[in-house]
Amino acid sequence: MSIILENLRKQFGNTLVVNNVSLDIQDGELFVLLGASGSGKSTILRMIAGLLAPDSGSVKIDGVDVTHVDARKRNVGMVFQNYSLFGHLRVFENVEFGLQVRGLPKAQRRNRSKELLEAVGLTGLGHRYPSQLSGGQQQRVAVARALAYNPKVLLMDEPFGALDVKIRGTLRQNLQEIQRRLKVTTILVTHDQEEAFELADRIGVIERGQLIETGPPDVLYHHPKTEIVATFIGGGNILVGREDEAHIRLGEVLLPIPEQAPIHAHGSPVRVLFRPETVVTSREKFANNSGIYPLGQGRVLKRIFNGPVQRMVLEMQALAGVRPLKPAPQYGQPQTQIEVVETTTGLNHGVEINEVLWVGVRDYHILEPSGIKFLVYTDTPAENPPAQALALQLGQVTKGFVTLFSIVTREEELADRQSQIDHIQQVWQDRIPQIAAQVERGTLTDQLLLKIQSGNYDILVLDRQFTGIDNQHEMTPLLQYMLEQTLLPVLTVSKPSARVSHMLICTAAGEPGKSDVQVGGRLAMRTHSKVTVFSVLRPESDQAEKERVGDYLQRACRSLTGLGIDCDTLLGSGQPMEELFNEADKPAYDLIVMGAPLPQAPQRTHWPEVAFRIIRELEKPVLLVPMMVK
Amino acid sequence: MQKSYTTSIPIGRWSLITLTLFWFMLLILVPVGGLIQKLLASPVGEILHGLGSRTAVNAFLLTAKVTGMTILVNTIMGVLMARVLVKQQFRGKLLIEGFIDLPFAISPVVAGFMIVILFGPYGWLGGWLEGMGIKVVYSLPGITLATIFVTLPFVAKEVIPVYRQFGMKGEEAALVMGASQWQTFWWITLPSIKWGVIYGVTLALARSLGEFGAVLVVSGNIINQTQTATLYIHQQFTDFDYSGAYAASLVIAAVAFTILIAIQTITNRHRET
Numbered sequence: 018m019s020i021i022l023e024n025l026r027k028q029f030g031n032t033l034v035v036n037n038v039s040l041d042i043q044d045g046e047l048f049v050l051l052g053a054s055g056s057g058k059s060t061i062l063r064m065i066a067g068l069l070a071p072d073s074g075s076v077k078i079d080g081v082d083v084t085h086v087d088a089r090k091r092n093v094g095m096v097f098q099n100y101s102l103f104g105h106l107r108v109f110e111n112v113e114f115g116l117q118v119r120g121l122p123k124a125q126r127r128n129r130s131k132e133l134l135e136a137v138g139l140t141g142l143g144h145r146y147p148s149q150l151s152g153g154q155q156q157r158v159a160v161a162r163a164l165a166y167n168p169k170v171l172l173m174d175e176p177f178g179a180l181d182v183k184i185r186g187t188l189r190q191n192l193q194e195i196q197r198r199l200k201v202t203t204i205l206v207t208h209d210q211e212e213a214f215e216l217a218d219r220i221g222v223i224e225r226g227q228l229i230e231t232g233p234p235d236v237l238y239h240h241p242k243t244e245i246v247a248t249f250i251g252g253g254n255i256l257v258g259r260e261d262e263a264h265i266r267l268g269e270v271l272l273p274i275p276e277q278a279p280i281h282a283h284g285s286p287v288r289v290l291f292r293p294e295t296v297v298t299s300r301e302k303f304a305n306n307s308g309i310y311p312l313g314q315g316r317v318l319k320r321i322f323n324g325p326v327q328r329m330v331l332e333m334q335a336l337a338g339v340r341p342l343k344p345a346p347q348y349g350q351p352q353t354q355i356e357v358v359e360t361t362t363g364l365n366h367g368v369e370i371n372e373v374l375w376v377g378v379r380d381y382h383i384l385e386p387s388g389i390k391f392l393v394y395t396d397t398p399a400e401n402p403p404a405q406a407l408a409l410q411l412g413q414v415t416k417g418f419v420t421l422f423s424i425v426t427r428e429e430e431l432a433d434r435q436s437q438i439d440h441i442q443q444v445w446q447d448r449i450p451q452i453a454a455q456v457e458r459g460t461l462t463d464q465l466l467l468k469i470q471s472g473n474y475d476i477l478v479l480d481r482q483f484t485g486i487d488n489q490h491e492m493t494p495l496l497q498y499m500l501e502q503t504l505l506p507v508l509t510v511s512k513p514s515a516r517v518s519h520m521l522i523c524t525a526a527g528e529p530g531k532s533d534v535q536v537g538g539r540l541a542m543r544t545h546s547k548v549t550v551f552s553v554l555r556p557e558s559d560q561a562e563k564e565r566v567g568d569y570l571q572r573a574c575r576s577l578t579g580l581g582i583d584c585d586t587l588l589g590s591g592q593p594m595e596e597l598f599n600e601a602d603k604p605a606y607d608l609i610v611m612g613a614p615l616p617q618a619p620q621r622t623h624w625p626e627v628a629f630r631i632i633r634e635l636e637k638p639v640l641l642v643p644m645m646v647k
Numbered sequence: 648m649q650k651s652y653t654t655s656i657p658i659g660r661w662s663l664i665t666l667t668l669f670w671f672m673l674l675i676l677v678p679v680g681g682l683i684q685k686l687l688a689s690p691v692g693e694i695l696h697g698l699g700s701r702t703a704v705n706a707f708l709l710t711a712k713v714t715g716m717t718i719l720v721n722t723i724m725g726v727l728m729a730r731v732l733v734k735q736q737f738r739g740k741l742l743i744e745g746f747i748d749l750p751f752a753i754s755p756v757v758a759g760f761m762i763v764i765l766f767g768p769y770g771w772l773g774g775w776l777e778g779m780g781i782k783v784v785y786s787l788p789g790i791t792l793a794t795i796f797v798t799l800p801f802v803a804k805e806v807i808p809v810y811r812q813f814g815m816k817g818e819e820a821a822l823v824m825g826a827s828q829w830q831t832f833w834w835i836t837l838p839s840i841k842w843g844v845i846y847g848v849t850l851a852l853a854r855s856l857g858e859f860g861a862v863l864v865v866s867g868n869i870i871n872q873t874q875t876a877t878l879y880i881h882q883q884f885t886d887f888d889y890s891g892a893y894a895a896s897l898v899i900a901a902v903a904f905t906i907l908i909a910i911q912t913i914t915n916r917h918r919e920t
Binding site: 066067068088089090091092093094095097099101102103104105106114115118119162163166 | 835
């Protein structure tokens with residue numbers, strides 16, 4: 018009997034415990050909901066059983082909508098977390114209870130309970146009381162009791178949670194056998210990935226009430242789509258590289274991007290996953306035809322012997338500067354580290370600490386590009402200032418992450434601001450599942466800087482009033498300071514804007530990083546916006562210069578078109594500052610992207626004057642992308 | 648280490664045990680012994696005559712009636728209250744949970760007085776009821792009401808924690824297995840909260856047998872009509888009829904003692920399962 022969940026949603030007080038969960042479970046399948054405690058998985062189970070009513074959404078069992086059907090009429094078998102056996106009834110009476118309430122004659126009941134107790138291996142224990150049984154035996158009574166009346170589906174809430182590790186293995190096999198034999202559709206909830214791997218036909222990973230990914234165990238292990246699943250299931254190394262001409266650049270190392278890998282924008286961050294067991298180490302350099310992708314040399318920091326395998330942590334010189342997501346870098350750790358698991362029969366069983374080995378990977382996997390992570394500063398969350406409104410809108414459209422950040426100067430304002438910002442978070446949680454809210458006490462500059470450095474955000478969204486550019490006396494406006502200190506693109510917003518549909522990317526040919534095109538492109542791709550790439554030629558430029566710039570714009574546009582963006586180019590001529598301003602002023606454009614060369618390079622562009630003037634006078638959102646100039 | 652532990656402690660330990668025993672004797676054994684001794688000193692015929700008198704029999708009968716009704720009402724209402732307080736979420740739930748102990752805290756005399764204010768001939772409800780021919784104060788309903796009031800918390804207080812621990816989970820399991828509310832209550836809930844109910848009822852029973860203050864205020868102490876056993880003892884005592892008082896006291900004490908033994912047995916058995 019199939020189970021279909023559609024947009025299931027449940028809120029307890031202010032917390033969204035189950036967030037739009039949709040799931041399709043096949044007849045006879047053993048589906049495992051895997052998630053940390055408090056992720057909402059038990060709540061889902063209780064809604065299927067009918068012990069809890071969803072706020073919205075529906076539950077279908079065997080094609081019938083049972084959302085509003087009483088628990089007792091759903092014909093569902095459930096094994097509770099602590100079994101909830103009836104302590105005053107003997108084992109066989111426990112098993113027969115479901116039959117008794119269905120009015121089955123005594124003789125038939127007796128036969129059925131005998132049959133089931135035999136199936137779970139408890140023959141002869143029927144006359145005991147639950148308290149006279151061991152934990153494992155109690156669990157089997159719970160299973161027998163839930164199956165006695167041939168339920169349409171079997172729901173199990175952490176059925177092995179209360180048992181000690183030794184007997185879990187046997188009971189798992191026992192359960193799997195019974196489930197296979199009876200072919201009863203089963204949902205099992207657990208936080209134990211080993212259990213999930215061993216039992217599941219399919220696993221659904223759930224986090225903060227959201228179903229992140231579903232799939233067979235091996236697919237989720239080897240080819241996860243998201244970072245959450247990659248890190249939750251199994252150990253692993255996840256490094257963040259950059260796309261570079263169909264390759265991933267990880268420091269000095271280049272790895273080819275496999276054909277079936279998700280498309281990444283040129284120069285955009287690429288997250289590479291390789292499991293510890295796919296890492297190979299050797300005292301000799303790998304041969305070219307070995308089928309191993311070399312990662313350079315690494316120094317052994319740790320080696321843990323574990324019987325059949327040994328785990329090692331290596332510090333990778335060649336991957337210097339590469340940002341690892343896992344293993345999580347410790348504060349102040351300069352080098353990138355990776356984890357290795359090898360069988361101890363290999364050549365390296367005698368490795369010593371600090372020994373330098375050649376390291377390679379046999380296989381790696383590329384995760385899907387993550388949603389854009391917006392950090393928005395807001396001091397009046399309740400009034401929804403322009404920056405906050407735009408960030409929320411973009412977060413929703415791009416399916417990205419939005420962190421609402423607020424700062425108060427006095428302790429007594431904290432609670433009030435917190436409740437305001439929490440309210441916004443709560444209201445938007447449906448539309449932006451990855452929304453977070455935080456209030457800190459301190460000064461704007463310090464706290465914002467700390468916040469940016471502590472998380473990996475893609476864009477800071479700031480209201481114009483906080484950029485400091487309107488203040489004539491300020492030597493270095495906050496905006497410029499932030500760009501220089503954090504190298505994080507900043508989106509300034511002056512007034513509420515309807516939506517982003519056409520972006521103007523102002524670029525200068527031969528500018529260092531092309532990052533203005535990349536960041537703008539990423540935003541355009543996710544907002545489905547049209548893009549115009551624009552550059553200005555000085556009147557005195559010659560034909561060669563003109564061709565070079567035209568060619569540059571064409572290439573920029575091609576790479577954007579490759580991402581499915583509708584793109585055209587425009588080459589102006591005249592005083593750069595005037596031309597830029599005039600073009601940006603055209604009503605067609607609703608977002609302006611500009612590079613901010615850092616440290617300042619006055620001989621090339623008039624940033625920040627141009628940018629500040631556009632921000633001040635046009636009142637359009639402006640995305641400033643810092644670009645390092647050598 | 649073990650040895651020094653056992654050798655260094657005895658003096659303190661023995662003096663503590665001695666103190667406890669002394670205290671127990673002083674407060675419980677000696678008075679009970681005194682009662683028995685006084686009773687034995689009185690002529691047997693006089694005792695039997697006292698106990699068999701119409702007044703005594705009526706008083707004991709009244710106490711039995713009041714206790715029976717009190718237990719019946721408090722058992723049903725106590726389980727119901729526990730069920731509501733455990734399972735339902737509503738405004739004012741915390742208030743009720745807090746105030747459920749009020750009858751323990753208030754002096755029974757004050758409680759009785761409150762009933763007189765409310766149900767007396769000139770009370771808010773009493774006048775109206777009297778008009779319909781129902782007499783509450785200075786009659787059986789008033790005495791029962793007062794006894795119910797002072798024993799109100801016993802059952803609910805004992806049942807709530809047991810219900811939380813066993814009842815809820817069992818109820819959910821039964822519900823999923825297809826049992827109706829009624830089946831669930833009789834077959835699962837009640838058996839699993841059984842010991843809580845029994846314990847609460849026993850305590851309420853002991854208390855309502857011995858209730859004096861509230862009943863004194865409410866009953867009017869009319870001999871043969873509204874005089875309960877405890878009031879009878881008090882009466883005999885003030886009338887200097889000591890042997891009657893001793894005999895009736897001993898009956899009450901014996902019942903209480905039996906109840907105590909019962910509680911002990913129950914808790915021991917409960918612990919075993």
